[in-house]
Amino acid sequence: MSGAEVIGLISGIIAIVGATVKVYGAATDASGLPEAFRNVAKRLPLVQETLQTAQGYLNSVDPDEAFCSAIKPVLEGCEDKAKRLAVIFEKVVPQAEASRMERYLLAARTLGKGDTVESLMKGILDDVHLLTGNRVTKLPTEADVAHLIRTAIDEVSAIPPSLPAGLDSSISYDAERNALLKELKWTDPTIEKLRIERTKGGLYEAASSWILAHPSYHKWRHDETKLLWIKGGAGKGKTMLLVAITRELRPCTKLDKPGADSFLSFFFCQNSDDRLNNAVAILKGLIYLLLVQDSSLVSYLKNDYDRMGKEVFDSSNNNVNAFDALSNVFRQMVQHPRSETVYLAVDALDECEDGLPDLLGLIKESSLQENRLKWIVTSRNQVNVDESLALSLEVNSEAVVRAIEVYIDHKVSQIPSLKSNPAQRATVQRKLLGKADGTFLWVDLMLRFIHGALGDDVVRRVDEIPSGLPPLYDRMMEDIGKSTSDYRDSCLVILSIATLAYRPLHILELRTLAGLEKYETADLERIVDMCGSFLTLLESHVYPIHQSAKDYLVSEAAVSKIFPSGTHSVHRSIVDSIIRGLFAVEEPSWVLTKPTVEQNWSPCLQTLEGHGGRVTSVAFSPDGGRIVSGSDDYTVKIWDAKSGKEVRTIKGHGSKVTSVAFSPDGSRIASGSVDNTVKIWDTKSGKEVRTLKGHGNSVTLVTFSPDGSRIASGSDDRTVKIWDAKSGKKVHTEYMGRAVVCLRFKSSNDSGLRLQTDIGSILLNVGNSTDNYDGRNRVGDRSSLTKPADFAAGGLESADGRPVHTGFKPIAYDAVEYC
Missing domain, CATH: 3.40.50 (Rossmann fold)
Known part of the structure; x- marks a missing residue:
């Protein structure tokens, strides 16, 4: 680093300090600020003058490279502190008295831990002291300057804290x-x-x-x-x-x-x-x-x-x-x-x-x-x-009508063709208010419809449009249907996709999903604008103008117009577009004979509707004739798999149902719930057979053993429990260390019945009831795992049959068999 660069750094610091002095000097009232601001501001000229003296002296000598390299980090640190001090002064000092301390807190938090005005000032003075005390910058008045700087450092160190205690933790x-x-x-x-x-x-x-x-x-x-x-x-x-x-x-x-x-x-x-x-x-x-x-x-x-x-x-x-x-x-x-x-x-x-x-x-x-x-x-x-x-x-319709009147007056005054015709403007305002029926949205949609029209056309259009949202939506849909524009069909496709999308679509996403790649973005935006007033474009994303518009588009009044082949066909076209986009480049060019797929294929055979909340779990009966589903609506439903008709709704859980399973003979259903219980139901009658209690948190998984004699359940309490399906008694509890996400039984000729989880498999030989939370009941002897009269308490095995232990708590992973 050269002497010119050092002088440049000093010049920068002088400029920053000078600006800070001006900020404080321009304040008309310093009351309300912490006293530290006044004490720091009083010493800023000393820093400025000392740096100016050092700068002048260095201009007259030729500092060597060793000095420049040594002093560079000092000056850079000084510059950084000066900048941070300047930011605090700029944010705090010019503000109104009542908010100064609040803004100081904000500034300090923004800049980081320890950035109080007094701590920054002390750091600047320390850096200046290092600079002026260096042998190269030995100033003509070194003793006086050093004394002033040391005194200033001592005085700033004694300034009471300007911020409340505990701000560092904040x-x-x-x-x-x-x-x-x-x-x-x-x-x-x-x-x-x-x-x-x-x-x-x-x-x-x-x-x-x-x-x-x-x-x-x-x-x-x-x-x-x-x-x-x-x-x-x-x-x-x-x-x-x-x-x-x-x-x-x-x-x-x-x-x-x-x-x-x-x-x-x-x-x-x-x-x-x-x-x-x-x-x-x-x-x-x-x-x-x-x-x-x-x-x-x-x-x-x-x-x-x-x-x-x-x-x-x-x-x-x-x-x-x-x-x-x-x-x-x-x-x-x-x-x-x-x-x-x-x-x-x-x-x-x-x-x-x-x-x-x-x-x-x-x-x-x-x-x-x-x-x-x-x-x-x-x-x-x-x-x-x-x-x-x-x-x-x-x-409160009177207040709403008055508010709509104010709104109409304001909006109509902005229609270009009515600005020079007060009488016509008053007529339009009166007609709109008479038809609004206390609905802001109707007024907004009407204003869109008439905004670009000429004066006489404005009045005619207001007369033509019916009052109320559903009739207005009917008219908008009718206008789209009657349109002779070449873009009419594209408009209907866009409406159908935007209505069924689970989130607002970017205009480029919409182009792909609608199969409108031939259009430029500007053309596509014009087509969106043609969709009546059902859609609006904001920041390149397409939104329904209002929830009531979306409700209308899926109602009987509109569904046949925008979903002529049903909503499922639109869902399928969306899936097709996504798949084509994902795999278009994957098709090998050397394949000459392409596989054929029906144009209207659908992976969906049935849609079963009836739950009032999210469906969390489904299972087929062993014969495939029935389906059972569990839902956030606290219910279990049984369906006919062929017709899709609801057979029965089962109620009894006190919270969301998380998991359902059929018994191997299809006569019973087990369900787990956020209410911490497992319930067993009679499939034919829907009556509750038994409630299994014992988990300390939500039950997330249930499953039957192959012979139907056991039920296993996993829970957010980090345990797996095994129950006797007939009596409902708990047979075994295994602490897993975390909630399992997979649970299933598997029979083996070599080792008997296993309960497999994503963590490991538990060897089950029916016998005594045991719990294993800490490993003290664990049977580590291999022979004990195969005794037919014993339940292998917590028998978690590795692939070679040996129990696996980690520290004092046994955790086992089956290297071959897991979910």
């Missing part, structure tokens, strides 16, 4: 929270909320402000009401009301002011996106925003994460316990010792497709138990939260 929590959320890949609900707002056209505050003055909202906001339910029909503006409410709450909470005395967490459901339409996603969103506001809460999430891994919070892999795991974390967070109010807002509960009963139970339970919690939720009328706490938009 900064550590922030880092731990950020790392964990990054690993879990949860989405910030704030981002989704902004996107949903844009999809719906944004908030017009004048049309939503009435809710903030409503007595029911005021009682919820300021009095003892813990739960407020805003309900109304489709398109009544519920989402925008909740947007207005969260905007009003946010400035008073830790989301905007870390020093505030309340929290705000919210989630906006959307049925058309499978990342936003289930109870697990809602809890993830609420927990995410609570962590954003108080990172110390991360310990509750991390405890379960460290013990069970991130999969415990993920429902995508058939994990039926995700909601329970998250609700446990959520309860701990809201029960955390504090005095702050916690506002929790959830929009569109009716669009929560999976786990809604569990979520409603959690909302009601927590609102009764936690005095600091205040829930506000919205939904259509069919969701029953609590009628005594309902704010009905139909009952």
Whole structure:
């Protein structure tokens, strides 16, 4: 490194310090800031002047390379500290007095542990002292400068801490929270909320402000009401009301002011996106925003994460316990010792497709138990939260109509062809209000329809369109059907695929799935725009304009038009497109005679519909004539495999059913449940034969032995239990170390009956009842494993027949036989 580069570094530090001096000097009022700011600012000119003197001296000499190499890291460290100090001053000093300490906390957390103004200043002075004390930069006034610098170091070291005690641990929590959320890949609900707002056209505050003055909202906001339910029909503006409410709450909470005395967490459901339409996603969103506001809460999430891994919070892999795991974390967070109010807002509960009963139970339970919690939720009328706490938009129709009138006036004033014709504009406003029937969505769709029309055409179109959403959708579908455009069929294909997709599709995905590769992106966007007003395009993704539009497209009124061959044919075409895309390059060019496949082949023989929740387990009867299924709706169903008709619904479990199995003779069914039990049912009558109790957590797997005399069950309590199928008595418990994910019996001529798991196989010779939690009951003698009168207690074997032990707890893996 050269002397010029050293001088350049010094010049950079001087500039940074000078800018910091200007920031403090420009402040009109320094009251409210920690005293450390004034003490540090007072010493910045000393640093500036000393560096300028050193710079001038180095310009007059030619420092050698050894000096330059030695002083470089000192100057680089000094520059880094000066930059961080400048950032804190820039973020904190110019702000209003009331928020300065809050902004200082934010700045310190952003920059990292230990970044207080006094610690940074001391580091800068130490670096300057090293520079001026070097033999090369021996200044003419070295003694005076050294004395001033040492005095400044001593004085800065004596400055009382400018930040509260415990901030270091808070900064550590922030880092731990950020790392964990990054690993879990949860989405910030704030981002989704902004996107949903844009999809719906944004908030017009004048049309939503009435809710903030409503007595029911005021009682919820300021009095003892813990739960407020805003309900109304489709398109009544519920989402925008909740947007207005969260905007009003946010400035008073830790989301905007870390020093505030309340929290705000919210989630906006959307049925058309499978990342936003289930109870697990809602809890993830609420927990995410609570962590954003108080990172110390991360310990509750991390405890379960460290013990069970991130999969415990993920429902995508058939994990039926995700909601329970998250609700446990959520309860701990809201029960955390504090005095702050916690506002929790959830929009569109009716669009929560999976786990809604569990979520409603959690909302009601927590609102009764936690005095600091205040829930506000919205939904259509069919969701029953609590009628005594309902704010009905139909009952408050006068306020809604006034809000729609304000909204119409605002929107119609923006129609180009009506701006110069007040009389015509007033006519259109009056007609729209008369037909709106208290529905914002109807108004929005009409405004799309008339926006580009000329004045007289605007009035005619308003007259032609019927009132109410279903008639409006009928008219839109009729217009598409009558279209003579060459793109009409493409429009119908796009509608069918966008309606059945489980998430919003990117425009390029839609092009592939619809078989419209011949169109450029711009053309495809125009075709989407032709789809009436059923779809909207936002950031290159296609969304249904509203849940009611999607509901209409799968109703009897529209299904024959966009699904002429049935919805299954569209599903099949999607699968075909995906398979073609995946394997198009795999076909060898040298194959001349291609295999033939029927054009309308379908891998689906029957679709059995009837469960009210997710289906978690299915099994065929031994003769193949019946199918049994278990579901999150707490029921077991038996179906006729040939006709697909439901034969019987079996009720009795107190929670989600996770696993079902037929006995070898088909006369009985075993089912496992999140209620920690195994139940045995009579297949013919559907009556409960017996309940097997003993597991300490959810039962996840059940299976019968080949002769039907034994039932094995696996559980989240990390055990496998074997039961006598006739008496229901527990025969054996084996502690496995973790929950098994596979369980099946297998007979062997050599060693008898084995129970195979993904961890290892258990040798079963029917006999005494035993439990093995710690290895003390284990029989390690090979001969004892083959005695017909004994049950080989925990007889876990390796492939060569020897019991396997790890430390004092035996864990066995069968190298050959496993699930």
